[in-house]
Amino acid sequence: MKRSYLTATATAAAAALVLTACGGGDDQGEGGQDGASGAVTVSLAGWSLDTTPEFQVLADAFHEQNPDVTIDLVEYSADDYDTQMIADLSAGSAPDLYVMKNLKNFFTYEDGGQLVDVSDVAGQLGDEVSGVDAYTVDGATFAIPYRQDAWYLYYNKDLFDQAGVDYPDGSWTWDDYADAAEELTTGLDESNVYGTYQHEWQSTVQGFANAQSPGADLLSGQWDYMVPFYERAVDLQDEGTQLDYGSITTNSVSYQSQFGTQKTAMMVMGSWYVATLLAQVDSGEADEFAWGFAPAPQLDSSTVEEPITFADPTGIGINPAADDDVVAAAKEFLAFIGSEDAASALAEIGITPAVTNDTVAETYFGIDGMPTDGVSRFAFSTHDVRPENPVDANTAALQNILEDAHSAIMSGSVSPADGIDEAEQRAAAEVLG
Amino acid sequence: MVTTAVPPTGSTSSRTGRNRPGGHPPGRRLRLRNTFIGWTFILPNFIGFAVLTLGPVLALFYLGFTSWNAFGQAEWVGVENFRGLLTDATFHRALLNTGYYAVLHIPLTLAASLGLALLLNTKLRGVAFFRTVAFFPYITSIVAIAVVWNMLFSPDAGVINQFLTFLGVDDPPGWTTSTDWSMPAVVIVGTWRYMGYYMLLFLAGLQAIPPELYEAARVDGANAIQRFWNVTVPGLRPTTFFITVMLTIESFKVFDLILVMTNGGPGISTLVLSQYIYRKGFEEHDFGYASSVAIVLFGICIVVTVVQFLINKRRER
Numbered sequence: 227m228k229r230s231y232l233t234a235t236a237t238a239a240a241a242a243l244v245l246t247a248c249g250g251g252d253d254q255g256e257g258g259q260d261g262a263s264g265a266v267t268v269s270l271a272g273w274s275l276d277t278t279p280e281f282q283v284l285a286d287a288f289h290e291q292n293p294d295v296t297i298d299l300v301e302y303s304a305d306d307y308d309t310q311m312i313a314d315l316s317a318g319s320a321p322d323l324y325v326m327k328n329l330k331n332f333f334t335y336e337d338g339g340q341l342v343d344v345s346d347v348a349g350q351l352g353d354e355v356s357g358v359d360a361y362t363v364d365g366a367t368f369a370i371p372y373r374q375d376a377w378y379l380y381y382n383k384d385l386f387d388q389a390g391v392d393y394p395d396g397s398w399t400w401d402d403y404a405d406a407a408e409e410l411t412t413g414l415d416e417s418n419v420y421g422t423y424q425h426e427w428q429s430t431v432q433g434f435a436n437a438q439s440p441g442a443d444l445l446s447g448q449w450d451y452m453v454p455f456y457e458r459a460v461d462l463q464d465e466g467t468q469l470d471y472g473s474i475t476t477n478s479v480s481y482q483s484q485f486g487t488q489k490t491a492m493m494v495m496g497s498w499y500v501a502t503l504l505a506q507v508d509s510g511e512a513d514e515f516a517w518g519f520a521p522a523p524q525l526d527s528s529t530v531e532e533p534i535t536f537a538d539p540t541g542i543g544i545n546p547a548a549d550d551d552v553v554a555a556a557k558e559f560l561a562f563i564g565s566e567d568a569a570s571a572l573a574e575i576g577i578t579p580a581v582t583n584d585t586v587a588e589t590y591f592g593i594d595g596m597p598t599d600g601v602s603r604f605a606f607s608t609h610d611v612r613p614e615n616p617v618d619a620n621t622a623a624l625q626n627i628l629e630d631a632h633s634a635i636m637s638g639s640v641s642p643a644d645g646i647d648e649a650e651q652r653a654a655a656e657v658l659g
Numbered sequence: 660m661v662t663t664a665v666p667p668t669g670s671t672s673s674r675t676g677r678n679r680p681g682g683h684p685p686g687r688r689l690r691l692r693n694t695f696i697g698w699t700f701i702l703p704n705f706i707g708f709a710v711l712t713l714g715p716v717l718a719l720f721y722l723g724f725t726s727w728n729a730f731g732q733a734e735w736v737g738v739e740n741f742r743g744l745l746t747d748a749t750f751h752r753a754l755l756n757t758g759y760y761a762v763l764h765i766p767l768t769l770a771a772s773l774g775l776a777l778l779l780n781t782k783l784r785g786v787a788f789f790r791t792v793a794f795f796p797y798i799t800s801i802v803a804i805a806v807v808w809n810m811l812f813s814p815d816a817g818v819i820n821q822f823l824t825f826l827g828v829d830d831p832p833g834w835t836t837s838t839d840w841s842m843p844a845v846v847i848v849g850t851w852r853y854m855g856y857y858m859l860l861f862l863a864g865l866q867a868i869p870p871e872l873y874e875a876a877r878v879d880g881a882n883a884i885q886r887f888w889n890v891t892v893p894g895l896r897p898t899t900f901f902i903t904v905m906l907t908i909e910s911f912k913v914f915d916l917i918l919v920m921t922n923g924g925p926g927i928s929t930l931v932l933s934q935y936i937y938r939k940g941f942e943e944h945d946f947g948y949a950s951s952v953a954i955v956l957f958g959i960c961i962v963v964t965v966v967q968f969l970i971n972k973r974r975e976r
Contacts, residue, residue, distance in 0.1 A: 315730070334728060334944045338729065338730030338731065471836070472836030473813060475835070475836065476814070476817065476836060477816070622942055622943040623943045626942060630923070630926050630927050634925050637833070637836045637837065637925035639837060639925045652748065652749060656747055656749055
């Protein structure tokens with residue numbers, strides 16, 4: 227008989243575990259009033275909280291100004307963020323506030339009715355906040371950006387000196403860039419360093435092609451304008467000026483180690499790398515060397531006054547399942563993340579905020595180890611950032627087709643013209659047809 | 660464990676209970692309790708299976724006929740998704756690639772695992788060690804496998820191509836960076852990964868063949884090859900059948916290996932069905948269409964398995 231009791235207890239324990247596991251998610255989504263003092267707790271989704279301090283920085287800075295409101299962070303996986311968030315929203319267990327990691331999935335959230343209209347908050351923001359337009363659909367705004375990255379050209383000043391090549395001066399076109407890459411490769415031949423490095427992502431080619439080509443429209447499915455960008459990239463790797471695509475994918479090469487340990491003199495990369503490089507120099511993962519960043523190369527010299535670059539904004543929206551008082555507090559938080567105070571707090575940890583005025587730039591370039599030359603400052607504060615992903619139902623499918631084209635072209639399996647042609651046909655038949 | 664919970668007198672009383680239809684048979688209570696205990700043992704697993712596997716699978720057959728982006732109500736669209744599949748060239752390519760993988764992977768793995776099993780069924784010194792070594796890939800993290808094999812396959816600096824060049828091959832293949840060779844590369848890794856597992860099943864099968872049969876064959880003057888074809892192969896038939904069915908299903912639903920090794924590339928040269936389902940569902944949020952592809956994959960698996968069972972049944976006669 228004793229054993230029957232054991233069985234029963236075990237069954238009960240197992241059942242209890244299952245039940246609590248299912249119910250556990252529920253209390254995440256419910257912020258609300260703590261006691262009668264009017265204090266409100268609002269939950270905010272973030273990813274990899276240990277290595278991504280920006281969420282805590284925003285939460286702390288806001289709480290300091292608004293002691294009544296506490297922002298509680300809920301951790302998600304960085305890689306599966308959108309998949310997990312969609313599942314949680316669908317199940318009604320998502321946090322009150324959640325981050326739009328990029329614009330690729332913003333459409334899914336907005337179209338699915340998973341974002342509160344925050345046009346009133348957007349109306350109060352200053353003109354300096356960049357990226358708000360990306361979250362505006364039919365005149366209504368559904369998220370507020372706190373961060374606006376941009377792609378730059380990173381360069382290693384020591385290696386440029388060694389090769390006797392002039393630093394980028396902010397007026398480079400892609401042809402100037404290719405010429406410099408060749409010169410650097412020749413000049414640095416003995417030390418086995420490449421002139422430039424282009425990471426395996428489709429963004430490194432297509433992002434610029436979409437942003438800079440006149441009349442370019444990702445959603446049109448007509449992508450001939452990408453061909454010259456691909457021809458340049460393929461030429462650079464064929465002549466050994468940059469590490470070839472196959473070596474990058476098969477050896478899982480990380481761009482951080484390529485630039486950080488001086489295996490390349492230049493690299494186009496997003497502004498997020500600034501904070502990473504500073505941290506890696508500190509920890510010893512990266513060498514200590516003189517470096518800087520310049521505006522991304524341009525299609526022609528007509529845009530060097532305000533160089534065109536790209537990157538999606540990072541914004542925060544409100545879960546419609548939140549209670550009214552939580553929504554009110556959440557809106558205060560959203561108004562705060564678009565402010566100069568929030569921008570300065572983010573700039574202190576090397577994040578490129580959505581507001582990049584002089585005060586914020588002062589904070590940003592005050593970080594220990596940050597390059598302080600005029601070109602880097604110009605690249606940080608003066609640019610025309612185009613979103614990488616247009617907000618549309620077809621964006622994700624078209625980007626997937628283009629990703630296939632990218633790997634086919636860069637691996638040398640097809641010529642740039644044929645690869646783009648195939649992609650156009652697939653887009654017409656499978657997505658736009 | 661179950662029977663120990665039953666008092667020893669139980670078995671006798673249940674036997675007598677059956678002879679007393681009218682009264683209140685103590686046997687019925689006992690049987691009920693035994694059933695209950697049995698259920699409590701399988702219930703935790705069954706609940707998990709029902710909630711996490713059976714439910715979603717059943718939902719799939721509904722979702723395949725809808726348009727759904729994970730939010731709100733799924734909209735019924737009838738056979739629209741399946742009509743789309745008929746003209747979807749990428750789906751056709753994924754179907755073809757999946758078949759290509761299966762056709763290469765099944766015989767290769769079958770041969771490799773049988774070969775290994777025969778080799779390691781002898782009284783070799785350190786045979787346990789080699790058996791463990793052969794089983795290792797199966798329990799190694801797929802991500803680590805992909806990283807290491809990709810490095811081995813690296814077209815210029817990789818060990819494999821350096822070895823091929825050493826052997827005098829002038830133009831070694833580009834492996835995972837070439838649209839022609841990426842699928843063979845993935846098949847090689849797939850075979851290497853799974854052969855240890857199936858070797859273990861073959862080993863069990865080999866040990867179930869009575870040694871008297873070999874003895875008799877030897878007495879009749881059969882040589883090693885004749886003994887293999889006339890004793891080993893027929894003796895292994897149930898094992899071979901089981902392994903073929905498992906291998907077929909495993910080949911059709913290959914996913915993680917491709918995802919981490921090539922992500923379907925270069926281009927769509929290694930895009931397989933389950934990866935296409937993942938893309939359509941979790942990347943493009945078109946869960947209805949993804950479900951319809953999953954139904955097709957399910958259908959293929961069922962048909963192939965039934966055909967295999969029929970063939971096996973005919974051979975048994």
